[in-house]
Each structure stands twice: as C-alpha cells, then as structure tokens.
Amino acid sequence: MTSAGHSPTRILYYGDNLEVLRNRQWFPDECVNLVYLDPPFKSQQDYNLLFKTAKGTPAAAQVQAFTDTWKWNTAAKAEYEHLVSAPQVPGRVAKMIEAFYQFLGGSEMMAYLVMMTPRLLELHRVLKPTGSLYLHCDPAASHYLKLVLDSVFGPGNFRNEVVWQRTSSHNDSKKFGRVNDTILYYSKTQRFTWNPQYTEHDPEYIEDFYRFHDAERGPYRLDHVIRSATMGPRPNLVYEYKGYTPPWGWRVTRDKLQALDRNGRLEWSKRGRPYLRRFLYEMKGTPLKALWTDIPPIGAQANERLGYPTQKPVALLRRIIEASSNPGDVVLDPFCGCGTALVAAEELGRSWIGIDITYLAVDVMKRRLRDHFPNIQFKEDGQPKDVEGARALAQRDRYQFQFWALSQVGGQAVVSDRRGPDRGIDGYLPYQVGSQVERAIISVKSGSVGVSHVRDLHGTMQREKADCGLFITLEEPTAAMRKEAVDAGEYQMLGIGARVPRIQILTVKELLQGKKPALAPYSPGPVIQAPRLRRRSGHQLGLGSGG
Numbered sequence: 001m002t003s004a005g006h007s008p009t010r011i012l013y014y015g016d017n018l019e020v021l022r023n024r025q026w027f028p029d030e031c032v033n034l035v036y037l038d039p040p041f042k043s044q045q046d047y048n049l050l051f052k053t054a055k056g057t058p059a060a061a062q063v064q065a066f067t068d069t070w071k072w073n074t075a076a077k078a079e080y081e082h083l084v085s086a087p088q089v090p091g092r093v094a095k096m097i098e099a100f101y102q103f104l105g106g107s108e109m110m111a112y113l114v115m116m117t118p119r120l121l122e123l124h125r126v127l128k129p130t131g132s133l134y135l136h137c138d139p140a141a142s143h144y145l146k147l148v149l150d151s152v153f154g155p156g157n158f159r160n161e162v163v164w165q166r167t168s169s170h171n172d173s174k175k176f177g178r179v180n181d182t183i184l185y186y187s188k189t190q191r192f193t194w195n196p197q198y199t200e201h202d203p204e205y206i207e208d209f210y211r212f213h214d215a216e217r218g219p220y221r222l223d224h225v226i227r228s229a230t231m232g233p234r235p236n237l238v239y240e241y242k243g244y245t246p247p248w249g250w251r252v253t254r255d256k257l258q259a260l261d262r263n264g265r266l267e268w269s270k271r272g273r274p275y276l277r278r279f280l281y282e283m284k285g286t287p288l289k290a291l292w293t294d295i296p297p298i299g300a301q302a303n304e305r306l307g308y309p310t311q312k313p314v315a316l317l318r319r320i321i322e323a324s325s326n327p328g329d330v331v332l333d334p335f336c337g338c339g340t341a342l343v344a345a346e347e348l349g350r351s352w353i354g355i356d357i358t359y360l361a362v363d364v365m366k367r368r369l370r371d372h373f374p375n376i377q378f379k380e381d382g383q384p385k386d387v388e389g390a391r392a393l394a395q396r397d398r399y400q401f402q403f404w405a406l407s408q409v410g411g412q413a414v415v416s417d418r419r420g421p422d423r424g425i426d427g428y429l430p431y432q433v434g435s436q437v438e439r440a441i442i443s444v445k446s447g448s449v450g451v452s453h454v455r456d457l458h459g460t461m462q463r464e465k466a467d468c469g470l471f472i473t474l475e476e477p478t479a480a481m482r483k484e485a486v487d488a489g490e491y492q493m494l495g496i497g498a499r500v501p502r503i504q505i506l507t508v509k510e511l512l513q514g515k516k517p518a519l520a521p522y523s524p525g526p527v528i529q530a531p532r533l534r535r536r537s538g539h540q541l542g543l544g545s546g547g
C-alpha cells in the first residue's frame with residue numbers, strides 16, 4: 001500500500017468487510033494509517049434509497065439500501081462461540097464478550113456486538129502502529145462499543161469521545177432532544193499521528209481576551225512567561241532577567257527569553273511583573289475540543305446531498321482525516337456507504353480504500369467519485385469479473401445481482417411487488433432522444449429463461465407506454481426469445497431518425513465484455529441530487545443522519 005511519494009492507492013471493494021479484511025493479500029498487517037467507520041448503529045431500521053426519475057423527480061418505489069436490524073440467531077451464536085474460544089482472539093476481548101453475554105444474554109444488542117467485534121479486531125490488525133481509528137456511532141450502543149474498543153485497543157489508547165451535534169431539532173417530547181452522534185477515537189499505540197485542529201476564534205472570545213493593541217501588529221493578549229506555584233519549581237529555569245527572578249522559574253531558557261524580548265514580545269506590568277504578548281494574527285484559531293457543534297448535518301437543500309441514507313458531511317470527514325493522517329497516507333472506510341470518507345480523502349491528497357456490502361452503495365460511490373474528480377482512476381474488486389462470478393453473486397443475493405447488472409448499463413433499480421405500480425419492472429434506463437429524456441424498462445433474470453419472459457416484458461412496456469425495453473439475462477437466451485424480441489419491431493426515435501429494436505436482449509457475458517444497450521445514455525444516476533443536476537428538483541428521504 002501507499003505512502004507519500006508513490007502513486008496513490010484507490011480501491012473500492014464490494015463485499016462483506018469481514019471477508020474482505022480477512023483477505024491478507026488485500027490487507028496485510030499494518031497497512032493503513034487511519035480507519036473511519038460508520039457502521040449501522042443498531043437503529044433497528046431499514047434504510048431505503050429513492051432513485052430519481054428521468055425528470056429528476058423521485059421514482060415511486062424505494063430500494064432498500066441496507067438494513068440495521070439485528071437478531072440473536074444461530075449465526076450470531078456461532079460468532080459468539082468463536083470469539084470466546086478461538087485462540088487468535090485476545091483473552092481480554094474474549095473476557096469482555098463473555099461478560100456482555102452474562103449481562104445482555106442472547107439479545108439484539110448482543111447480536112450487534114458480536115457482529116462488530118471481529119471487524120474491530122481486523123481493523124486493529126491492519127492499522128499501522130502510528131494509526132488511529134474513529135468509530136462513528138450514537139448513544140444507542142456507544143457505551144458498549146467503547147468497552148469493546150477498550151478491549152481491542154487497550155484502555156490506554158482511548159483518546160477522545162467526540163460529541164458531534166448532528167441536528168438542532170427537538171425530536172422527543174418525553175426526554176431531552178437526541179441531537180448528537182458519538183465518535184470514539186482510539187490510537188493503536190502512544191506514537192500516533194496527530195495534527196492539531198483549530199476553529200475560528202469566537203468574536204466574543206477575541207473581544208474578551210485580545211484587549212490590547214499594538215500599532216503595527218494589531219490585537220494581542222497577555223500570557224504567562226513565568227512558572228506558577230502549581231507547576232512547581234524548575235531550578236535550571238530560575239535566573240535573573242532585567243532585575244526580576246521568578247520564584248518558580250521562567251517558562252523558557254534565557255536565550256529564548258532574550259529573543260522574545262528583542263522581538264517586542266515581553267511586557268512588564270506596573271508592578272514590574274513580566275508577561276508574554278500573544279498576537280491574534282499568529283494564532284491559528286481556537287484549538288478544537290471534543291464537542292463539535294460547528295459542522296451542520298446535510299440539510300435537505302445541501303449541495304453535497306445525494307440521498308443516500310445516513311450520508312455524513314464531508315466537513316466532518318475532512319476534520320478527522322486532517323487531524324489523524326498526513327498527505328499520502330492510506331485512509332480506510334470499511335462501511336463506506338456513498339463514499340463521504342473517500343471523497344474527503346481524495347480532496348486532501350490521501351490514498352483511500354472503501355468497502356461496502358451493497359452494490360447500490362458501490363454504484364452511488366463510483367458515480368460520486370467520477371462526478372467530483374472527472375479523471376479519477378480507481379481499482380474495484382469483489383465484483384463479478386466473469387459469468388461464474390455473476391452466478392455466484394446471484395445465488396448469494398438475487399437483489400445484489402440485479403443491482404450489479406443494472407449498474408453495468410447505467411440503470412436505476414426498482415423493487416416492485418406484484419400489485420405495485422412497478423410490477424414486472426426491475427429497473428429503468430433513462431436515455432436521450434434529442435433534448436428529451438425517455439426511459440426504457442429493464443427486466444433482469446438470473447434463473448432459467450424462456451420466451452414467456454420476453455413476452456412479459458413486452459406486455460409491461462405496453463402497459464407503461466414505454467417505447468423500449470431491455471432484457472438482461474444471466475443464462476443464454478433461446479432462439480425463440482431472440483425471435484420474440486425481433487418481432488416486437490423497431491422504434492424510430494422522433495426528431496433524430498435513428499431506429500433501434502424495441503426490445504434489446506443483453507446477456508451477462510456481453511455486459512462483462514463491455515457491450516452496452518443501443519440507446520443514447522443519459523445518467524441522472526441513482527443519486528437524488530448529484531451536483532451536475534442541481535437545477536432539477538430533488539427529493540428528500542426525510543431520514544436522520546444516524547447510521
């Protein structure tokens with residue numbers, strides 16, 4: 001992996017982060033400088049994504065982006081058994097997990113914690129000794145996660161519990177408003193990268209503290225230059241300067257004090273006590289504390305809003321990345337959603353690696369990265385590379401296969417039920433006809449296929465008054481299917497005179513070879529409010545920012 005001076009690492013993995021992280025060829029020990037993770041927070045909710053229609057308005061159906069519901073089941077129990085008995089799990093982690101089980105029993109919270117613990121162990125393994133980890137969560141599980149992190153990193157490596165005020169709206173009439181997220185910050189060792197961060201001085205603070213004025217250098221305040229009783233004596237710093245000998249010593253050596261004096265930085269009170277002048281122009285701002293109230297959430301109208309549920313502000317990630325990494329360092333986000341950490345890392349000249357388990361997230365992220373950085377090159381892994389890979393994906397998760405297939409043609413997914421308005425439709429493909437944007441109906445099949453499926457697509461097109469349809473199939477279509485598609489005829493695109501088949505069939509093999517539908521692509525993306533489309537009307541999901 002990369003550090004400053006080499007070509008940057010930029011990799012997007014599709015898959016379960018535990019499996020991806022356990023692949024030691026991809027993730028050898030100590031290969032990343034900073035981890036930011038924003039896992040589902042145990043909100044017991046499902047998070048949906050709404051696609052834009054070609055007109056920029058929201059599509060009727062929502063697609064579930066990811067779930068945040070946890071069950072104590074056989075898999076969770078097996079993970080628990082592994083954590084408490086496997087020799088490679090450090091004893092203190094096993095003990096902590098056992099203690100949780102004593103207290104929580106086989107509960108949803110326990111299921112959540114046994115999901116998180118092995119991932120935190122892997123993240124600790126891949127961190128460099130100077131690295132840090134920031135775990136974004138909320139008060140629902142932060143108290144348990146802190147104990148898990150104490151056991152994985154060691155309590156001495158706990159650095160901060162950052163409280164980020166993510167909203168100001170009062171959201172519960174029966175208790176104090178729940179307005180904050182918690183970000184737990186740990187370093188791997190005591191030798192960690194740290195770049196202090198500052199916020200702009202508060203005008204009231206400036207008025208109260210910078211009460212003096214120098215004609216040339218502007219406002220300044222007086223600071224201590226001699227040691228106080230509470231600091232204790234430093235005999236080697238007890239010396240006489242201009243007739244003054246502080247009882248506990250000066251704060252600097254004689255040479256430095258003389259240099260400060262030559263530079264007009266010493267001021268003597270009427271009682272003859274020395275002070276240090278600190279000029280406002282030299283100050284970087286107020287050193288940042290662990291309470292962050294200055295980064296607003298992504299509002300409904302925010303330019304960066306994509307509509308991906310639980311999207312975090314880039315400013316938040318910028319702050320974390322600047323504080324705990326240097327240019328060229330590798331930033332890893334193993335739950336990267338729509339890629340906020342990757343965008344911030346790229347902006348700040350860091351290398352990055354993102355992992356997400358939903359193909360929808362990977363697709364949104366890819367479009368977002370290309371929107372922001374038009375010439376960006378990045379590697380992708382974990383996605384089907386051949387027909388067998390696509391078949392394995394379909395067997396594992398039919399919807400993820402569908403999302404993957406749709407993304408290969410720039411389509412937008414729809415999850416339809418039998419009676420819903422989108423019945424029989426797996427996705428839409430927006431395409432351009434002159435200045436107009438139309439949409440073709442897409443049907444995706446991962447099982448065996450026959451002529452009736454093509455007829456069904458044709459029927460759906462007639463019902464929806466769609467001129468074009470696209471049939472994507474994992475298995476090879478039969479001759480009868482091809483004939484049925486040809487019999488559906490051609491469509492003469494008004495205004496531009498081009499003729500295209502009304503029903504086009506594309507196999508997964510062809511998609512993998514790079515074949516595209518014969519339609520002029522138009523990509524509003526799955527995102528609700530991509531920067532390029534700001535003039536169009538957006539849609540709001542109405543979700544909080546919580547993971």
Ligand SMILES: C[S@@+](CC[C@H](N)C(=O)[O-])C[C@H]1O[C@@H](n2cnc3c(N)ncnc32)[C@H](O)[C@@H]1O
Pocket residue numbers: 015016017018038039040065066308309310311312313334335336337338339340341355356357358361546547
């Ligand atoms: C709270 S969101 C992250 C949002 C992100 N910080 C952003 O600003 O867009 C959590 C993400 O974790 C992903 N996820 C959940 N379980 C995962 C797993 N086991 N491996 C990889 N990604 C996972 C979900 O698909 C979702 O996109």
